[in-house]
Amino acid sequence: MPNTSTHQQRFPWGTVLGGLLLYLTIQAFFVGLPGISGSSEAREAQVVDTILREGDWVLPLRNGVIPSKPPLYHWIAAAVSYGAGGVSEFSARYTSQLCAAVCLLLVALTTFKFAQATCSYQNLRHPRHAALVAAGALSLTYGFYQMGCQAMVDMTFAMCVWLALGAVALTVNMESASKTPVSELTRTLFWFFCSVAVLARGPLGVVLPIALCGVAGWCTLGLARTIRIFFYPSFGWLAFAIPIVWYYLAYQVGGDAFLDRQLFFENVKRFSGGEFVNSEPWWFYLPSLIRTTFPWGVILLWIFLKSFARPQTLSYPMGLRRIRWLPSILLGVGLLLFSLSSGKRHSYLLPLLPLIAVQLGVEISSLFERGGDRARARASRVGRITEVVLTGTGMMLLFVVGIYGEFGLNAPGYLRDAYMAIPLVISRLSILIVGCGLIAFVGIRRSIPSLLGSVWFVMLILMTGSIAAGMSVKAHLKGFDDMSRAWLATAGESERLAVFKHPFDEYFDPILYYVHRPVTLFPLDAVLSECRPGTVYAAKRSWLNAHEEAFKGDIVRIMTVRERFLAQRDDSARDVVFFRCGTYGRGGQQSESSMLQDAAYHAPRGFESLPKGGIP
Numbered sequence: 001m002p003n004t005s006t007h008q009q010r011f012p013w014g015t016v017l018g019g020l021l022l023y024l025t026i027q028a029f030f031v032g033l034p035g036i037s038g039s040s041e042a043r044e045a046q047v048v049d050t051i052l053r054e055g056d057w058v059l060p061l062r063n064g065v066i067p068s069k070p071p072l073y074h075w076i077a078a079a080v081s082y083g084a085g086g087v088s089e090f091s092a093r094y095t096s097q098l099c100a101a102v103c104l105l106l107v108a109l110t111t112f113k114f115a116q117a118t119c120s121y122q123n124l125r126h127p128r129h130a131a132l133v134a135a136g137a138l139s140l141t142y143g144f145y146q147m148g149c150q151a152m153v154d155m156t157f158a159m160c161v162w163l164a165l166g167a168v169a170l171t172v173n174m175e176s177a178s179k180t181p182v183s184e185l186t187r188t189l190f191w192f193f194c195s196v197a198v199l200a201r202g203p204l205g206v207v208l209p210i211a212l213c214g215v216a217g218w219c220t221l222g223l224a225r226t227i228r229i230f231f232y233p234s235f236g237w238l239a240f241a242i243p244i245v246w247y248y249l250a251y252q253v254g255g256d257a258f259l260d261r262q263l264f265f266e267n268v269k270r271f272s273g274g275e276f277v278n279s280e281p282w283w284f285y286l287p288s289l290i291r292t293t294f295p296w297g298v299i300l301l302w303i304f305l306k307s308f309a310r311p312q313t314l315s316y317p318m319g320l321r322r323i324r325w326l327p328s329i330l331l332g333v334g335l336l337l338f339s340l341s342s343g344k345r346h347s348y349l350l351p352l353l354p355l356i357a358v359q360l361g362v363e364i365s366s367l368f369e370r371g372g373d374r375a376r377a378r379a380s381r382v383g384r385i386t387e388v389v390l391t392g393t394g395m396m397l398l399f400v401v402g403i404y405g406e407f408g409l410n411a412p413g414y415l416r417d418a419y420m421a422i423p424l425v426i427s428r429l430s431i432l433i434v435g436c437g438l439i440a441f442v443g444i445r446r447s448i449p450s451l452l453g454s455v456w457f458v459m460l461i462l463m464t465g466s467i468a469a470g471m472s473v474k475a476h477l478k479g480f481d482d483m484s485r486a487w488l489a490t491a492g493e494s495e496r497l498a499v500f501k502h503p504f505d506e507y508f509d510p511i512l513y514y515v516h517r518p519v520t521l522f523p524l525d526a527v528l529s530e531c532r533p534g535t536v537y538a539a540k541r542s543w544l545n546a547h548e549e550a551f552k553g554d555i556v557r558i559m560t561v562r563e564r565f566l567a568q569r570d571d572s573a574r575d576v577v578f579f580r581c582g583t584y585g586r587g588g589q590q591s592e593s594s595m596l597q598d599a600a601y602h603a604p605r606g607f608e609s610l611p612k613g614g615i616p
Helices: 004-008 013-030 039-054 072-084 089-122 127-139 142-148 154-171 184-201 204-220 223-231 235-272 285-293 296-309 317-323 326-339 346-407 414-421 423-442 448-478 480-490 509-515 541-550 564-568 592-602
Strands: 496-500 520-522 535-540 554-561 576-582
Touching: 013 089, 013 127, 013 448, 039 072, 039 089, 039 509, 072 089, 072 154, 072 184, 089 127, 089 142, 089 154, 089 346, 127 142, 127 346, 127 448, 142 154, 142 285, 142 346, 142 448, 154 184, 154 204, 154 346, 184 204, 184 235, 204 223, 204 326, 285 296, 285 326, 285 346, 296 346, 326 346, 448 480, 448 564, 480 509, 480 535, 480 554, 480 576, 535 541, 541 554, 541 576
Parallel strands: 496 520, 496 535
Antiparallel strands: 535 576, 554 576
């Protein structure tokens, strides 16, 4: 028989890689189904589209606008999109899922090393299980999973940060770190991945890893030695030539406008606050962390409080006791760093979420190891019940949705829209749920890890289906893809497209993504000088009503479009008007009402236009 102790000290490569392959396969089923409904995704997808259409890899301008983030995500997404035949919701989002898979692997490896360091003196055999629990918990963390479904730079940045942290965690012997010097390989890898992180999110790619590794070194090596390590010359510093060269080339293209946007606004102004910065109070991230990590954050807090009530449960020789809560300490440092900034968003916490998974993996595995056979038997019972309940719930939801689809399509309101938005999600989820039912009721269990693996699989597909369905409903109720098709239907292939908008107005971004054509952007104060024939313009109706007389030329309104959600509420606050401008002659001008009806008739099926009586 194999040595069980030796087996437990080996990293479970087969299980982890198999789980990641399953994770990526499930995402490939669903990630491309929902349409793009938000400006954040649309902006980044536009940049990727620009790279593929125009071949500008240094500073791809989305319709003349300088992108807000460095290009690492866009480069990776452009490569994925090229292999997929063009940019799409699938290629833009699957790039984030690939980066998420790398993060999960790094977290599993880091947890394994951390568990070995903290528990080798306790005669515990849980490092293998700790790695699996950490990776599984992180994959089921709502904030992490939801960002993996977004075509945004955040997951790419989180991957780069964890490549830098993992380079340290995986090459330094934590058990003898206080006596063994940090190798040149460790420093070179750390600085190299920091330089890559700069290409993902700017200077924060250096600041965040230095802050986290600096505090970790302070706790384990002491402050003086940590400072010496950071300032000791390293070949890795040469890697910063990569982002420096890119910044120089991008400056040659964008000039001062590039520096104002990517360096001043995205770093200095977001930190200090000001106009167009989403400033939030200092405590913003506390409820955000609880919400995005539920229930894992609450479970970890309970373990933390219980540990303080019984401080004698663990003792580590050579000062290793203080590193037991090192991931939680680093989480607090990251929260403090982000809380100091005036500009705050939920997605900024993404690089910190794996720290909760690392801590949780070690603590939960320790609890089960100490509980012995009784704890394992209890976990087995809970796992079986959970799997059956989750699978049954999923099947019941599909049955209810199917019944509604058969008999409730005439029902008015949001339920009908919701059902019509997710048929592909439902069909693909049905296949996976049936498969899970077979696993739950027919499968044979050999060990607790296999049981927990099947529970993870059920929870993963339920989370995948629910988030994909929610995103599909949101995109359907927004209807930006139909709005863009309606715009294209009003313009010939030779006509130009143009938009009057404020530089920081992001409402038009999803529409601009779906047209997949170059669009001229005009500032709002350009109405007196810009009014050209051969162009179909778009603008918000409220602004056009206030400035129509200022145009040099006749305005012919072609169509007014509205989001489906706003149309159901009869809310015209964000109506968009498509119009032409030129010298037509007052007598020959077509009425707005007939133009509206004609354009709506030729618009794509499902397009929501305003009433035929015209525009109030």
